[in-house]
Amino acid sequence: MKDLRDYSLLNHNTFGIEAKCSRFLEYASVEEAQQVAAILRQEKAPLLIIGGGSNLLLTKDFEGVVIHSAIKGHEVLTAEDENHVLLRVGSGEEWDGIVALCVERGWQGAENLSLIPGDVGASAVQNIGAYGSEASHIIYKVEAVELATGLVCEIMADECQYGYRQSKFKTEWKNRFLITHVTYCLKKQAGTLNIDYGNIRAELDRRNIKEPTLKELREVIIDIRNEKLPDPKIQGNAGSFFMNPVVSREKFEELLAQYPQMPHYHVDDTHEKIPAGWMIDQCGWKGRSLGAAGVHDRQALVLVNRGGATGADVVKLCEQIRKDVAERFGIQIYPEVNII
Ligand code: EPU
Numbered sequence: 001m002k003d004l005r006d007y008s009l010l011n012h013n014t015f016g017i018e019a020k021c022s023r024f025l026e027y028a029s030v031e032e033a034q035q036v037a038a039i040l041r042q043e044k045a046p047l048l049i050i051g052g053g054s055n056l057l058l059t060k061d062f063e064g065v066v067i068h069s070a071i072k073g074h075e076v077l078t079a080e081d082e083n084h085v086l087l088r089v090g091s092g093e094e095w096d097g098i099v100a101l102c103v104e105r106g107w108q109g110a111e112n113l114s115l116i117p118g119d120v121g122a123s124a125v126q127n128i129g130a131y132g133s134e135a136s137h138i139i140y141k142v143e144a145v146e147l148a149t150g151l152v153c154e155i156m157a158d159e160c161q162y163g164y165r166q167s168k169f170k171t172e173w174k175n176r177f178l179i180t181h182v183t184y185c186l187k188k189q190a191g192t193l194n195i196d197y198g199n200i201r202a203e204l205d206r207r208n209i210k211e212p213t214l215k216e217l218r219e220v221i222i223d224i225r226n227e228k229l230p231d232p233k234i235q236g237n238a239g240s241f242f243m244n245p246v247v248s249r250e251k252f253e254e255l256l257a258q259y260p261q262m263p264h265y266h267v268d269d270t271h272e273k274i275p276a277g278w279m280i281d282q283c284g285w286k287g288r289s290l291g292a293a294g295v296h297d298r299q300a301l302v303l304v305n306r307g308g309a310t311g312a313d314v315v316k317l318c319e320q321i322r323k324d325v326a327e328r329f330g331i332q333i334y335p336e337v338n339i340i
Contacts, residue, residue, distance in 0.1 A: 015232075095123050228298050276325070
């Protein structure tokens, strides 16, 4: 187990922001997670559990304990039915490595989530999503150590209350568990792939691909993401900074009358989702900066560190954008990123 004091989190947040924590504990096995739990029962300091730090904005030093999983490895388990395979993965594995592995073996279910930054543990907390898919569609169960008791728990997916970028781990169960493993359920034989979302089909057409293989779909998604989203290794960022707001049908129709070109996603009979990136773009923010924090020039949903930005700089930009969107569209948008 790693136990470090006064530790810099610079390499643990993709925004590339310098901030320290009082203590940093990293577990590399279930037993070590139990040791961490025992330490935390003694120490009553504030707690922050992090994954790959790709959804994290640090605004100051963290006077407390930061916990990180370094549990690696994967194993294939036998599924109850012969059409599926269960893949049990250590929570500290990089998510995209798992997508690559599934695609390589011809297992369907993870491919639309290609190139999402972050760790396996976070996939189960954040319910990461993209291109009409989300982690909850393939999560089978989550294994975790309960902090209060040190007990190893098995939590089935249907207990996690998954929703759009939501789970019980973010609400009721916040700071209750240290996730050690996530088991995904994948289709052994690829069937019809989910290519209807956004510009996937257009990009496949451009490449003259009618029925893509898993590998071709993954390649297209990687290319689309690379085209639109900045590489955190080059320019600090946390992917989508805001969630796409869900509005009532009345509100949606009122806006559509005003902006007939407005993109939107159907939620249900009474609700519609409006892309925050589009609204921010309409407000003229795309490519603009406020101090060292800025809005990405190819996707207004992404805030970037233009070099040496502090968390406070990013928060200032975030608040200005929220205000402008609220004034122009009468809609409140909220960060998807966890602001600490
Ligand atoms: N748009 C603009 N200007 C912009 C950005 C977007 O006009 O600057 C328009 C686009 O033309 C499009 C619509 O808004 O019509 C939606 O844009 P896009 O598909 O680029 O993004 P999104 O659907 O809002 C979501 C996820 C992304 C995910 C993509 C692809 C959220 C908050 N974001 O974006 O997730 O990759 O769909 O499925 O749900 C992430 O979470 O880090 C992330 C990147």
